[in-house]
Amino acid sequence: MQSTPNYLWSTEDLLGQGATARVYKARNKKSGELVAVKVFNNASYLRPQEVQMREFEMLRKLNHKNIVKLFAVEETGSTKQKVLVMEYCSSGSLLNVLEDPANAFGLAESEFLIVLQCVVAGMNHLRENGVVHRDIKPGNIMRLMGEDGQSIYKLTDFGAARELDDDEKFVSVYGTEEYLHPDMYERAVLRKPQQKVYGVTVDLWSIGVTFYHAATGSLPFVPYGGPRRNKEVMYKITTEKPPGAIAGVQRQENGSIEWSYELPITCRLSVGLKDQLIPILANILEVDQEKCWGFDQFFAETNDILHRIVVDVFSLQQASSHRIYIHPYNTATKFLDAVFKQTNIVPHHQEYFFEGHLYELDPNLQAHNFCRTTQHNPLTLLSSAEQAEDVVGVRYRDPALEFPKFVPKVDVVADCSAAKSAVGAVHQTLRIAQALRHCRELLARGLHWVIGNLKTECSRILEQKRGAHSVLTCLQLTEVKTCVLYEAVSAGSRGLALKDMAMVKTRLQRVSEELSQCSHSIFDSQRALDGILAELVERGQQGHEDKSIRQIESCLEKMQLVYKQFKKARTCLRLGYNEEQIHKLDK
Structure with missing residues (x-):
């Protein structure tokens, strides 16, 4: 144990060391408050006095939440070594x-x-x-x-x-x-x-x-x-x-x-x-x-970066997530341009959904008034361009390329380093798997919203079609009554009038057929949309049954335990026979 008049520490509680000092975890003798003490060694006193005092003076004049605080400068009781008492x-x-x-x-x-x-x-x-x-x-x-x-x-x-x-x-x-x-x-x-x-x-x-x-x-x-x-x-x-x-x-x-x-x-x-x-x-x-x-x-x-806000966007056809860094005072016009830069979808082809509904962006709306997005609840972008967008998906490098090669020989230092790289590669694999699952979920949700919107539009058109059909029925009835009236007029103008009426009747019949064809097309579209929805539900169930992420997590947990053992083995000069056999098996 070592101490100053007000602080006490064990030399086993080493936090770090450099060329001129060691840093320990210490406690205030009265309050028990944890602090860090920097104890200077003999080499530090070989420096000029001005250099020795510089750190004390620097810390005394600095006072900021992002700079470690200096509480006191004291000396050890026995060796009279200078000690900086700092925030832990x-x-x-x-x-x-x-x-x-x-x-x-x-x-x-x-x-x-x-x-x-x-x-x-x-x-x-x-x-x-x-x-x-x-x-x-x-x-x-x-x-x-x-x-x-x-x-x-x-x-x-x-x-x-x-x-x-x-x-x-x-x-x-x-x-x-x-x-x-x-x-x-x-x-x-x-x-x-x-x-x-x-x-x-x-x-x-x-x-x-x-x-x-x-x-x-x-x-x-x-x-x-x-x-x-x-x-x-x-x-x-x-x-x-x-x-x-x-x-x-x-x-x-x-x-x-x-x-x-x-x-x-x-x-x-x-x-x-x-x-x-x-x-x-x-x-x-x-x-x-x-x-x-x-x-x-x-x-x-x-x-400039730190004062920007983030708008999360998921491009549906490209199956890609984007984070748009934009100033709160920037307008929707600037936002659409920023989205174009990342997705290559021109502003006039960008349509957005948010929480199941079409989301209209007024060109003059400022970004701080946009809906609050997150990576799990982004704006969903739909491109209205006739040409299909290229699928981008989740971009990644195969983590298997990062996986190290283990050599047969037992080398506790090299093995620990390789184990660390292996665990890092599996962490990356897990993140990629989670990103792919997240992408699949956003795709399914976005498609549900688009299909729901299309079905609503179909229902609206059918309602308008029913209205149009009612008007058509009235017109056809009027045409019949008009024909009867023309039958009663003089023979001189009857022929021309009946010819005009025949033309009106033909046009009304054509409109009736087109409305009927429109109804069939809409019903076909609704059935197709229902089929896609059913397929989405089925795929969603398959996604819930997918155990790959749980398997990666389980594998990672086991590998981390081995890595922990390898870190402990690295501190040993030599492994015993039994420890070496276990080490080989773990490897």
């Missing part, structure tokens, strides 16, 4: 979240937007106070759960932070290499002498890498063998990146770099959000500090 974030870090196999392909859209909002707000407070962090990464973004059950992310670890205005530069190098600006990487990692100075935009590069990691589950720049094993190629990738590229991967030793200008198909973000995010990533992952966006533009563009 019970849910670990963003890195812990991304290390969960469930997030192997990135965060869900709702969680990513929370990360975006929290990091942008925290960074905005830093810039308002003229602070550059210099070590932004998922491990330095802490997480706790709010009272509403939503995550709150907070920036932490200001050991590398210092005061710096937008137009100032610095020369000292800090940071974690995968998230480090290439200019700083060249000096800090490759140890190459250079006279470059660095500005506040180095934080933007680290934010770009962090956001890409959060969105995809992977780092954007990966040389063959990984960033830590192939440092020269890592530097080459980041410095030779073409304009607009947001990722570069080398898949073979000495192979070419595959550049990417889009987020991968495995990413869980919607096309609507990707379209907003990609230009931001492209402009902050810019090696030339002169071409890179400044913080003002970064804040403007990210807040």
Whole structure:
């Protein structure tokens, strides 16, 4: 156990460690309140006094809900080591979240937007106070759960932070290499002498890498063998990146770099959000500090995303879901154009249903007055174009391609890594299966609505037909009576009149036949619609009997238990004979 005058902790309750300090979970001696204590080691005291005091001073001047709070600075009783007493974030870090196999392909859209909002707000407070962090990464973004059950992310670890205005530069190098600006990487990692100075935009590069990691589950720049094993190629990738590229991967030793200008198909973000995010990533992952966006533009563009509302749309004929990010003050005209961009259905061919009824969109209606949609209750889009729309469906990459190969030899580290990848692939499989089921449900519901609307229209036409038939009967009776009257008039004009009446009678007869044919056509349509409805009900029952999702969930549960065992085995230097046999069977 260790303590300061007001706080107590066990050295077994380690939360994290770095080059100059360790962080423990601790308690207030009087209230029992949980806190985090950062205990500095001997190496930290080798730094200049100014550098040692910088973190204390930074945290004292910062006060924001998205920055970890400093409660006190104390000393241990025995060794007189400096201790920072800080807010305890019970849910670990963003890195812990991304290390969960469930997030192997990135965060869900709702969680990513929370990360975006929290990091942008925290960074905005830093810039308002003229602070550059210099070590932004998922491990330095802490997480706790709010009272509403939503995550709150907070920036932490200001050991590398210092005061710096937008137009100032610095020369000292800090940071974690995968998230480090290439200019700083060249000096800090490759140890190459250079006279470059660095500005506040180095934080933007680290934010770009962090956001890409959060969105995809992977780092954007990966040389063959990984960033830590192939440092020269890592530097080459980041410095030779073409304009607009947001990722570069080398898949073979000495192979070419595959550049990417889009987020991968495995990413869980919607096309609507990707379209907003990609230009931001492209402009902050810019090696030339002169071409890179400044913080003002970064804040403007990210807040533009955060101030938009989402309208969920399901395109019926294409069987595809869409999320339209739009400003609350934008009109329906702007919304229809945004839908066209994602679906290729022109505005005048777009018809909408919502909760079973046709939904008319006044061109001047503002988006904040639209009906409230969700992914489970979207606007259903029907294209009125004569040419059939291409079916899009659920776009995905076969998760089997992500499934790792297990080697026969027992290697607890490699096996644990492979198990993690396998569990991540099955999580992705489950999400795809759920998306396909959701798509099927929206298709069935949308078809029910359209068929119901068509049947109502048929009934309305039949009612109008009955009205028309009544009028026709009256006209035919009038024609008979008129003929009788003409029979009584003089013979001179009778012939011409009777000829005209015969023509009227023929036309009335033709109308009667057409009305009868119309009735038969409508009855045929109603029978066809009833047949489609019956087929939909039958397929719906088959869907309810489908056990594939439950089977995937059961498989995933078993695999997670094995992965848990493999994580435990990884901490052992060597497995006993029996443990090794069980390990092989689990593998």
